[in-house]
Amino acid sequence: MTTTRPTAPTAVKGLAAVVGFLVLVEFASGILQGYYTPIYPQIADHLAISEGDINWFEAAQLIVSALCIPLLARLGDLVGHKRVLLVSTAVTALGSWWLALAPTFSTFLVGWAIQGAYVVWLPLEIAIIHRRTRTSGRQELLTRRGAAILVGSLELAVIVGAVTSGLLVDSLDMNVLLAMPAIVVTAVFVVVLVGIEQAPGDDAGGSIDWAGLALVTVALGVLMGGLVWLRLDGPGSVRGWLTIVVAVAVFVAFWRFEQRHPEPIVDVRLLSGPAQWPVQVTAFLFGVPVLGGQIPLSTYAQADPAERGYGLGADPAFISTLIGLYVVTLAIGAFTLPLTTRLLGGVRRALVVACLLVGLGYLLWLPFHDETWQALVNMGIAGLGSGALVAALPAAAAAAAPPERTGIATGMTNGAKTVGGAIASAVFAIALTATGSLDATAEQVAPLGGYLTVWAVCAGAAFLAAAALMAAPAHAFSDRPGLGTTS
Secondary structure: OOOOOOOHHHHHHHHHHHHHHHHHHHHHHHHHHHHOHHHHHHHHHHHOOOOOOHHHHHHHHHHHHHHHHHHHHHHHHHHOHHHHHHHHHHHHHHHHHHHHHOOOHHHHHHHHHHHHHHHHHHHHHHHHHHHHOOOOOOHHHHHHHHHHHHHHHHHHHHHHHHHHHHHHOOOOOHHHHHHHHHHHHHHHHHHHHHHOOOOOOOOOOOOOOHHHHHHHHHHHHHHHHHHHHHHHHOOOOHHHHHHHHHHHHHHHHHHHHHHHOOOOOOOHHHHOOOOOHHHHHHHHHHHHHHHHOHHHHHHHHHOOHHHHOOOOOOOHHHHHHHHHHHHHHHHHHHHOHHHHHHHHOOHHHHHHHHHHHHHHHHHOOOOOOOOHHHHHHHHHHHHHHHHHHHHHHHHHHHHOOOHHHHHHHHHHHHHHHHHHHHHHHHHHHHHOOOOOOOOOOOOOOOOHHHHHHHHHHHHHHHHHHHHHHHOOOOOOOOOOOOOOOOO
16 A cells, blocks of 8 residues: 655645644744733742842753753654654643642642743744655745744733733732643643644654753752852852863763764764754854843843842733733844845855844843833844844754654754853853842842843844854855755
8 A cells, every 4th residue: 555645735734734733833932022021020929039049040941951852852853853842831831720729839849840831832843844844845935934933923912921911910810820831831721632634654663862961950959059159159069160161060071972872862973963053052052141131131121220229120911912022023133034135145154134123132132121112222233133033043943954853953052042041141140130049038139230241141142143154164054955955
């Protein structure tokens, strides 16, 4: 018995239905990413912690996410991307319900970390699209267009989430308020289960490199331990810096182990190829502003200038409006990616320009941070670049990877971005600490110099990302089959 491969028009028609269901998944992702931002100060009050310590929630979630990404992305290549998307959605729903019921700092931290499983959704979705367009003759182009639609939908959902929480924060009990995202994610679990089919041949087989996963877990854990010591003791902490040195040594051992492993949890041979490493380094550096910079922006905007001498004095409802306007620019950057790629003469040029826009937006915060309109201009510029990067990086990684490695390649763009954001969140928590102590009786107001440091680091990371992309070979982002594949 013979089977007929689907024709290109049939494959593209089926893709439209799949993308439609995946849009609903990204809607839930956008809710998660936008809902909490306007109410971070209120969450801090609810848990009786300082605004600087809110960054530890983000750092914990990003570290757990960074550990989940290589495992889940590899599982996607082995057992099917739809199955792993379903599992990660279930875990995210569990973490979201946990947050709604968590009464203390430590329990909330656990729930926040578990919720981070959603970070693998977009890479898995792009891998699903990439796999389903292989008979279309326009695989890379359709993958980029699909990614742009997904990211644009995500950013629009961020607006919905931010506006909703900002409007409800004063009228609902905090536990009820925190239950809203959990309801959305639970509904999306049903969408994935019913609406997305497993693609034929989407289970390549193989094994999991548990030893490699253990090594990278130890490395990231030790690294975060060193950053915690710096948070407790201040930047001059000897034990903090020694712990970070140990973490670097473990990372080196991990890298060497993965180079020798036949089926590594992180394919370092692929990621270190000339077509891949600039994309992955860009993703790492992009994580600094897009993930690490979120909470400082929220807390700065709500700071009362009459009390502190800085801040915008915005309430949660107005923060939702600010976030909404910012996210509109992200959506514009994502939706117009195919157009800007064509106008600028290629994917790499579009990515470089996007990095420069992010860097410029954060650089402008240094002199212009006293007025609301200045904040809108700064974040609007950064948002245009950020939207394009969120959409383009996973697709660029998929284009430069062999077909059987698209899951891990796209997943590691989010993994690298997540690690960059986690490290930045921990560093920013240190920068925004007025006392260098977790003593509950200590001064909890972050210094202006800390915010200036945050913005300078975000700008510098974006400019370095642009430089990294310039090192990529000219064929790295080509649409022609095979040119972007590394051996």
